[in-house]
Amino acid sequence: MAASSAMLQSCFAGSRIYSAALPSNALLSPKRVGRVTPVRCQAEEQRSQEPPVTVPTPKPKESTRFFDILAFSGPGPERINGRLAMIGFASAIAVELARGDDLAAQLMNGGLPWFAGTAALLSAASLVPLLKGVSAQSKSGGVMTADAELWNGRFAMLGIVALAFTEYLKGGPLV
Structure with missing residues (x-):
């Protein structure tokens, strides 16, 4: 053999x-x-079932210039407005339940200085990390993600508009 x-x-x-x-x-x-x-031997090329591995290109670093952050497509405006809307909607509903004042009455009875002070403080607190180059995506995790914050802010903005519109149509406070 x-x-x-x-x-x-x-x-x-x-x-x-x-x-x-x-x-x-x-x-x-x-x-x-x-x-x-x-004698010639030619091996066939084995084709892999997996897609080819592509190396992702790194994203360019976001600008930390003030006007780039507050630009229309920058990271600041929607995030700051959403945070202010969440605080405003929660406080408007709480004051309406406690005192029975509608949104317009809350602003006329000393609410305007509180609104301006809160807006300035939260805007500055939101801008500081962005000016240092820290993004919300890098600090998000679990349930509290950057996308969840944006969606909650969007819903709070719609909530304030709906609250004001409902009180206008009703002619008084919601509750």
Whole structure:
């Protein structure tokens, strides 16, 4: 068995092996004896089922310039307005439940200075991290994500508009 295997391999390689069991030209045709038979082997390329790995290109660092942060498409305006709307909506509902004043009465009875002071303080507190280059996405995790904050702010903005519109149509406080 080993001799026939060696004989077969030698025939493909073109060399002769002399064995007592088989003559040197037992597997070769008479024309091919003494010639080298070239053998070519070509492997097929194996295609992977997984998509090719692409290295993500790093995002350019966001600008920390004041006017870039407060630009229309910058990170500041929607985040600051959303935070102010969340505080404003919660406090408007709380004061309305406690005193029975509608939104317009709350602003007329000393609420305007409180609104301006709160807006200035929260705007400054929201701008400081952005000016230092810290993004909200880098600090978010779990349930409290940056996207959740934006959506809550959007709903609070709609809530304030709906509260004011409802009180206008009703002619008084919501509750």
